[in-house]
Amino acid sequence: MTTNYDVVIVGAGTAGSMAAAALANKGLKVALLDRQPKAKIGVKICGDATSGEHFKRIQPITKVDPPKSDEVVQKVAGAWLYSPDREIKLELVEKGGTGIIIDRFKLGMRVLEDAIDFGAELYDDSMVKEPIIxxxxxxGIKYRGKDKNIREMTGKVVIDASGIIGVLRTKLNPEKTFMDLELAAKDVCNCYREIRDVEPEIESPEFIRLIFDQDVAKGGYIWEFPRGPHSMNAGLGVMRTYQINPHKQFDLFIKQSKALYENSKLIHGGAWRVPLRRPQDNLVWNGIMLIGDSGTQVKPTDGGGIGISVNAAAMASTTIVSALENDNVSMEGLWDYNVQFMRSLAAINAPLAIMKDFIIPMPSSIINEIFHKEVLGADDLLYGNASGNISSGFMVNLLRAWRGKRILGTLLKFRGILKRMDKARTLYENFPADPANYHPWRDKILKIYGEI
Ligand SMILES: Cc1cc2nc3c(=O)[nH]c(=O)nc-3n(C[C@H](O)[C@H](O)[C@H](O)COP(=O)(O)OP(=O)(O)OC[C@H]3O[C@@H](n4cnc5c(N)ncnc54)[C@H](O)[C@@H]3O)c2cc1C
Known part of the structure; x- marks a missing residue:
């Protein structure tokens, strides 16, 4: 039996569910498949930190309300950044900040229910195996349905929203699609996270905590995101290159942090991976699009991907509506999604992948020095991470901090990094509107990212 749809979406995470809602409310026939049973869709190992603004911005397209009432477990006023030795605490406060910690399950369920109410058909407990080409x-796709039989389903457009697994992307021909099949170990962060109820009252739960201890979280960081005064979303990431078990490292952190976690109650724990690299150089091919983690659209410096994924879903949905109206679902017909995404969100986030590769090998001793010598100001961090631009003030501070030391080579390297980031940003801002001009653009990208 084959079932025919306008759009088949693989994966009901934030990306897939939002795309399903946006497309179904336009009257399209949408199938949304997830390998999980419905009751578990929305369970995701995640820090759960985002901003309501990401959702508000796209509401006119998606008709999905931003996180509300009990979907928001904590409003965020700012962040406390700790040096690896915990001696320095840098406080970042974003004026008019819109940060929130969400109940990922409740929000995920509500977006899914919105999509179903708009007419999307959910195939839960359905493991997608491969694309039909x-x-x-x-x-279309081949999938193993609830009854364990292998079935086929066709769609005029198929969306891979299966997260870091990229179940469809990894089965396409990279020479035709210009998408990467595998992710390099240096671009994958292995994470472990727990939600724990804690006995002592958490001080200032409106501040999220990030600890840059490279001896515990090598290449990554430890996070503690309060969910009210007595509950914590805590976890850490280690870069896959180092082949370290993040769960063991997390247990070490918990042992080191007895004051808060002694007698705490484990509510939920688990491991998952986050891609930390630039987005796929091309997000569309004939009849298929990538959104969310399958398109490696996460911010490479902090792993934030919820907001990006729902915005990508909205962009993809507007492109699909036009492509179906024009009866053209070829790569050219779907190209506008590339243009929208690359010129906006990729232009901000992709250059940060260059910075990430520079920062990751830094040992705790250097990071301690950066904190102790006040090389980084709160403004540098807030502005740099949000915009992808590093201010010249940061460079001046860096020079001052290391004056007299023989690290000219490192400084020159850092200047080179900033130049490469600028070049990358300009390229993304000028992503070719015409697919005919794609190859020269990609060659320049591969060169900047050191891949040719
Ligand atoms: C540990 C961790 C912490 C994070 N913390 C944050 C944070 O604090 N803030 C933030 O903004 N982002 C964070 N992120 C990133 C964020 O979770 C994602 O970028 C975002 O939710 C987008 O996810 P997605 O919808 O693309 O994929 P996912 O959420 O992974 O959803 C993919 C869906 O596809 C389904 N699926 C997979 N394979 C198949 C298959 N073969 N067949 C059918 N279904 C399939 C899965 O069951 C899943 O439901 C974190 C990620 C991790 C791993």
Whole structure:
């Protein structure tokens, strides 16, 4: 039995559910598949930190309300950043900040229910196996249904929203799609996270905590995101290159942090991975699009991907509506999604992947020095991470901090990094509107990211 849809979406995470809602409310026939049973969709190992603004911005397209009432477990006023030795605490306060910690399950369930109310058909407990490719077009998928039988489903457009697994992307021909099949170990962060109820009252729960201890979280950081005065979303990431078990490292952190976690109650724990790199150089091919983690659209410096994924879903949905109206779902017909995403969110986030590669090998001793010598100001961090630009003030502070030391080589390297970031940003801002101009653009990207 084959079932025919306008759009088949694989994965009901934040990206897939939002796309399903946006497309179904436009009257399209949408199938949304997830390998999880419905009751577990929305359970995700995640820090759960985001901003309501990401959702508000796209509400006119998606018709999905931003996180509300009990979907928000904590409003965020700012962040406390700790040096690896915990001696320095840098406080970042974003004026008019819109940060929130969400109940990922409740929000995920509500967006899913909105999509279903708008008419999307959910196939839960359905494991997608591979794309169906006919005459160089993705025309559908093969999946194992609830009854364990292998079935086929066709869609005029298929969306891979299966997260870091990228179940469809990894089965396409990279020479035709210009998408990467595998992610390099240096671009994958292995994480472990727990939600714990704690006995002592958490001081200032409106501040999220980030600890840059490279001896515990090598290449990553430890996070503690309060969910009210007595509950914590805590976890850490270690870069896959180092082949360290994040769960063991997390247990070490808990042992080191007895004051808060002694007698705490584990509510939920688990491991998952987050891609930390630039987005896929191309997010569309004939009949298929990538959104969210399958398109590696996460911010490379902090792993934030919820806001980006729902915005990508909204952009993809507007492109699909036009492509179906024009009866053209070829790569050219779907190209506008590339243009929208690359010129906006990729232009901000992709250059940060260059910075990430520079920062990751830094040992705790250097990071301690950066904190102790006040090389980084709160403004540098807030502005730099939000915009992808590093201010010249940061460079001046860096020079001052290391004056007299023989680290000219490192400083020159850092200047080179900033220049490469600028070049990358300009390239993304000028992503070609015409697919015919894509290859020269990609060659420049590969060069800047050191891949040719
Ligand atoms: C530990 C961790 C902490 C994070 N913390 C934050 C944070 O604090 N803030 C933030 O903004 N972002 C954070 N992120 C990133 C964020 O979770 C994602 O970027 C975002 O939710 C987008 O996810 P997605 O919808 O693309 O994929 P996912 O949420 O991974 O959803 C993919 C869906 O596809 C389904 N699926 C997979 N394979 C198949 C298959 N073969 N067949 C059918 N279904 C399939 C899965 O069951 C899942 O429901 C974190 C990520 C991790 C791993």
């Amino acid at each position: 006919t005459n160089d077009y993705v025309t």
